[in-house]
Amino acid sequence: MIKNYLTIAFRSFLNGKGYSFINVTGLAVGMACAILIYLVIRHETSYDLSQANLDRIYRVETENIKENHTYPGTYTGMANALRTDLPEAETIVPLMQVGGRTMTAAGSSEKKFRESFVFADNALFRTLDYTWVAGDPGQALAQPNAIVLTRAYATKYFGNVDVLGKSIRLDSKHDLTVTGVVEDYPVTTSFPFNMLVSFPTVKQVDTGFDENRWNGWNDNFQVFVLLKKGIDATQLTGRFEAVVLKYMGKEALSDKRFKLNHLSEVHYAGNLGGRTANVGLLKTLAAIGALVLLIACFNFINLSTARAFKRAKEVGIRKAVGSSRKSLIYQFITEAGLITVFAGVLALILSVLVLPILSAALAIPLTIQDLFVPQTALFSGILVLLTTLMAGVYPALRLSGMAPIWALKNNATSSSGQGFSMREGLVVVQFTVSLVLISCAMLIDRQLDFFRNADLGFNKSAIITVGLPDNRPDKLQTLRSMLSQSAQIKDVSFSFNSASAESNWMQGMEYRQGPKTVQVKTQMKMGDSHYLDTYGIQLLAGEALKDSDTTNFKIIVNEVFLGRIGISNPAAAIGQRVYYGDGNEFATIAGVARNFHVNSLHQKIDPTIIQVVPNNFYQAGIKLQSENAIAAGIQSVLVTIEKAWTEAFPDQVFEYSFLDETLGKAYQSETRTARLIEVATILALLIASMGLFGLATFTAEQRTKEIGVRKVLGASVGSVVVLLSRDFLKPVVVAIILASPIAWYLMNLWLQNFEFKISISWWLFLASGLMMTAIALMTVSFQSVRAAMLDPVRSLRSE
Structure with missing residues (x-):
C-alpha cells in the first residue's frame, strides 16, 4: 500500500507541475526560515549553560x-x-x-x-x-x-x-x-x-x-x-x-x-563579554519564522482544496469501487509528505547558501557545520513532520469527505452560492500577516531615521576619537601641539569619554540649601577646557571651564541637573555649591550647558556634570575642519593624527574610530530587527503572491466557459479583467482592515522601549494597504488578462 500511495503521489506531483512548484518553493522558503531562526535562537539561548555551578x-x-x-x-x-x-x-x-x-x-x-x-x-x-x-x-x-x-x-x-x-x-x-x-x-x-x-x-x-x-x-x-x-x-x-x-x-x-x-x-543584559542577545529580537525572529512557514502552509491548503474539485471524480470513483475514507486520507497526506520532503531538501540547500549572510548580519558565529549537528537534524525532522500535518491534514479531510454521488455529478465543481470561503479566509490571513510586516518595517525604518537625524544637543560629525594610553600632562601637551599644527584639525579635547557614550561614570551628588538636601545620581563627564567646543555643546549661562579648574573644583551642569535640584533659571545656578555624595568636598557651578544626550536615545537624559579631572582623561576627541571631507582628505588627516600620536606614545599601538559610527552601534539591535522584518516581508509577500497567482490560474481555468459566453455577448476585455480581479481584492481589503490595528498595537508596544520616539502616523497604514492592493492586482492581472484575451470559440468548445 505504501508503494501504491507513493506511486500515485508522484503522478499527482507531476500532473500539476505548476501547483507543485508553487507548493515546494513556498514550503522550502518557510522551512528554511524556520531552520535558520532555530539556529540563531539555539545559539543565543545556550550561553553559559554548560557551567558546572550554573544554578x-x-x-x-x-x-x-x-x-x-x-x-x-x-x-x-x-x-x-x-x-x-x-x-x-x-x-x-x-x-x-x-x-x-x-x-x-x-x-x-x-x-x-x-x-x-x-x-x-x-x-x-x-x-x-x-x-x-x-x-x-x-x-x-x-x-x-x-x-x-x-x-x-x-x-x-x-x-x-x-x-x-x-x-x-x-x-x-x-x-x-x-x-x-x-x-x-x-x-x-x-x-x-x-x-x-x-x-x-x-x-x-x-x-x-x-x-x-x-x-x-x-x-x-x-x-x-x-x-x-x-x-x-x-x-x-x-x-x-x-x-x-x-x-x-x-x-x-x-x-x-x-x-x-x-x-x-x-547574556541578555550588559556583560563584560561585550555581546548581548536582545530578547525582543529573539521573540520577533521566532514569530517571523512561524508566520512565514504558516503562510507557506496556507498556500498548500488553498491550492490543494482549489484543485479538489478537479479530483472530485477521482475521489468518487475510488469510493464507488470500495476505497475507504481512511485510505484516501493516507493517500492525500502521503502526497503532502512527498511535497514537504522535496521542500525540506530545497530548504537545506537554501539554508546552506543563506547561513553565512545571516551570521554576518547578526554578528553570530554560526557555521555550515551547525546545520548538520544532531540537534538541527532532529529539529528538521520534526519540522518536516509538523509541516506535513499542518499543510496536509485539512485538504486530506476535505477531499476524502466528498460523497461519491456528489463527486461524480457533472456540476461537482460548482462553488457558487458560497459566502466568504475557507480559501478566502486563508488568503486574508496571509495578506494580514504581510501587511503587518510591511507596516512594521516602514515604522521601524522611520524610527531609525529619527535616530540618525535627531538633534543630540552636540555635534557628532567629523570627530575622530583615539584612546590615550598615558594621561601625563607633558604627553598630552605634546600630542595637542602636534595636532594643532594641522590645518585640517579644528580642535582637540582630552576627556574620560565622548559627549555620548555607552560606558559611563555615575556619581552621587548632593545640593544643600539650609536644612534641605537633594540627592542627585549624576553622570560624570570629565573633560578639558576644549571639551565644549570640540563637541559643540552650548552654554546657557556662566563660562566655560579652564584647565586650571582642577584645583578650585569648578563644574558645568546640564538643565536636567538644575531641574533635579529645583533651580529653574540657569543664571541663578552660577556660584551654587554641590557636594560629592554625603561628604564635605564640594564643587562650584561655573556654567550651565544646554541638555545633550549623554546616552543613546533609548534612555532619558541623565543629570550631568562636566569637570576637569586630568587623571581620568583616557580619550582624545579630534574635531576636523570640514564635516564633508572626501575620502582622500580623511585618509590624509588620519596619517597626520597617527604620526602625532606615535610621536607622543612611541611604544603604543594606534587605533581610532569615528564618533558618529560609534554612536550608531547603539542601535544595532533595531537596525537588525528592521532588516530581518524587511526580509521576512519580502518572503511573506513572495509566498502569498505565488499562492494568489496559483489561485488566479485555477479560477481562470474554472471560469473559461463563463468568460467565453460573456465575450460572445459583448463583454470587453477590461470588464472581464475587472470581474476576475474583483473577487481577489475582497480578501485584500479585509486584510487591510484587520492588519492596521494589529500593526499599530505591535509598533506602539515596540516604541515603549525608547525614551525618545516618533509618533505613529495613519498614512503608514494607508501606504501599506495601497502597496498590498497594487501587488495583489499585479499578481492576478496577468492571469485575468490572459483569460480575457482567449478566443471565445475555443473557450466554448465541447470537452
Missing part, C-alpha cells in the same frame, strides 16, 4: 529605584562588603575590564597589540569552569603583576604554550609574569577573556583605584557570587538592604537596591 552563580546588579533602571556594574566596595556580610556566599568574584592598552611580548618589539583585559583573582577559577594547560589555579592570580593567558593568546605572543615565567609588558611600564595558561573559552560564554591580570596589580596600573568606594560606579566593574549549596537567592534581599544601610546610609534605601541576577540571564 548557584549570580551577578550583583545595581538598581536605581527612582529611575527604574538596573545597571550591570556596581561599586568597587561591593566585593569586600560581601566577603564580610554575605556568609551565604561560597566565593566572591570581582571583575574589572580595562580596554585599549598596549601589550608587548618581552624581548619582542614587533609583537605589539592593542588589547582589553580583565582584573580578576583566584576565586574566578573556583566559580567558573576552566581547563588548565599549565599553572596552578589556586595561586595563579594571587600576587601582583601576574597574568593568565588562553592557549590562543599564549601562541599569539610567544608561538607556543610553554610560557610560564615569561613576561608581557603593559603600556611599556608594567611587566606581567605569565603564571598560567588555560584552554580557549567556548563560543557561548559571557566571559570571553584572553588575558586575566591579578587584582593586586590594579593599584599599580590605576593609582586612583579605591577598593572600598561607595560613591560612583562603572559598568566595567562587576561582581559575581557563587552561593553555597541550598541557598535560595530570593531570600537574600534583607542581606543586601543591610549592605546599603551599612555602607551607604539610611537615606540611600529609598533610591538604591542591589539584587542578584542569575548567570543564565547575564
